[in-house]
Amino acid sequence: MAHDVRVVTEAELRGVLTLDRALTDVIEKAFATLAGEGVVMPPVLSMALEAAHGEVDVKTAYLPGFDGFAIKVSPGFFDNPKIGLPSLNGLMILFSAKTGLVQSLFLDNGYLTDLRTAAAGGVAARHLAPAQVDTAAVLGTGVQARLQMEAAHQERPFRRLLVWGRDPAKAARYAEDMGARLGIPVEPVAEIGAAVAQSQLVVTTTPSRSPLITRDMLHPGLHITAMGSDQEGKTEIAPEVLAAVDLYIADRRAQCEVMGELAPAIAAGAIPGRSVELGDVIAGAAQGRGADSDVTLCDLTGTGAQDTAIASHVAGLLDQTAVGSVIRA
Template sequence: MGRTLLILREPEIRELLDPASCLQAVEQAFTAYATGGAELPPVIGLDVPESRGEIHVKAGHLRGGPNYAVKIASGFYDNPAKGLPQNDGMVLVFDALTGVPAALLLDNGFITEQRTGAAGAVAARHLARRDASVVGVVGCGGQARYQLAALALVRPFSEARIYGRRPERARACVEELGRHPGMPRGCRLVVAGSVREAVAGADIVLTVTASREPLVHAGWLSPGTHVTAVGSDGPDKQELHTDVLQRADLIVADSKAQCLRLGEIHHAVASGAIPESKIACELGEITAGLRRGRGSDGEMTVCDLTGVGVQDVAAAAVVLQRARAAGIGETLTL
């Protein structure tokens, strides 16, 4: 039997993976992971300190699915000054019956961006108040855009305040989002002058930075706020002061084991700010209906998203299925 490899490039992948489809796939993947329907090995982290680079390798398999996948994603923080994108990556897809390579998705990190935004929307769907209308975003890079585009699918917010360390980049983010067709009609997009200005009084707070020190303090947050922390995907990264988790009424992890090693939960537990028992559950337990999400409008909720490989598998499966159905991509004979 001949062996072939389907090659898809970023423009094709962008056409094939829209936010709504990705959101649905990622939610189903969380459910599978929480109910024993997925295989998920630990993350491999590799640093290239002399180039201010970091690489994450994540893999996963949804049981019964036709494929498993391995994702390599990188962030080299000096790249923009060199005229190169900060983030990059690719996804390798294999046949789950034979282990034969099935596809090479040269997405340049797009799948990671899209599925991370989708995960934030899944968290908001189950943990944010239904009447949430004001969003505070800490960070103005690409992920700020993906988070808000996905969030609009589940909570049609009326205002988003965006903070960035460099005001000109925050302004560029606001201007770009103002032209985004997925933003809620009439939504007010503004640049915040500080982290506190972005999050004070917000119904939903999104943190999307690579910060190594806490940026958000509990005293700035209102009762009923939901916080989705996205940026702490390494043991040395931290966006939330541990007092945020101390104050939270409900703490949810995408993967409890992983968050204890990498995320905001890691810092809070390791410092003694909270006991491990305060972690209520994993997000997939909520999507599966095994545990409740938000219990009341007054609760403050926190979801720690460190990124799990089943998200990449689920997103890649959507891309691959649609590409094959439409006859898109280049086929390479092995």
């Protein structure tokens, strides 16, 4: 029997959903659910296409209490800008958790992934950053460097932001853009160590394959959210950092052991002394930051639970609207 499927484009989604604290609440709930029973979240299907300087990740999860589950396909082809195309694109498909029928097709070109990834950073800041953040720093100048600091600023309204980028021109442009967006001073810095030394909250957003933050940069009261390492081989944090912090927090430990900052740390024998999952902290099953002087590191690799949560949230927002096109499948 034929059924209706709603098809929604990126432009239409941008008119419905933006990055705010309500979205951070949605992603926070997904992490809390992930800490409970009945979750089905298979390992990420990750494929590197080295000949095309590309990669493709496929993520999904079933979360108890949600009417649907999403399957997200996320390609990144990093030579695309040379031919006038974006590096990232992709889509999400929302299925009924009761019948398996396709309910919605979100042709978002990675927009929903961008938002849920930034909201996860907001969740990390909400639960793990020191209560008072005067200065924050971001490594990277791309889309996530912008969205992550917007989400973090909503949770910890810091008064100054420092930005480091490999390209000084891009860092200068970032400083101008984000200064206007956040209404605070944003300053480019030439040295990562200098940025970290002045900050209570640092977010790393690069695709680096060699460490950017080292053990000697750590200081009391520092929280780091590392979200660039989302595929095997990527790393922004030196292994010895994980052994030195007071608390290591994974979005999903089994996943971080494969594609997060935890993977090279384990290979180097730099095992965190105390480690928990973010969902357990949110659910109250594990303690997060014990004191403002603690040094904490949150390793965000991106989970299928976040994709199911944001896809379900968007579907709910669309229910009483005529946004998108409905096709008979």
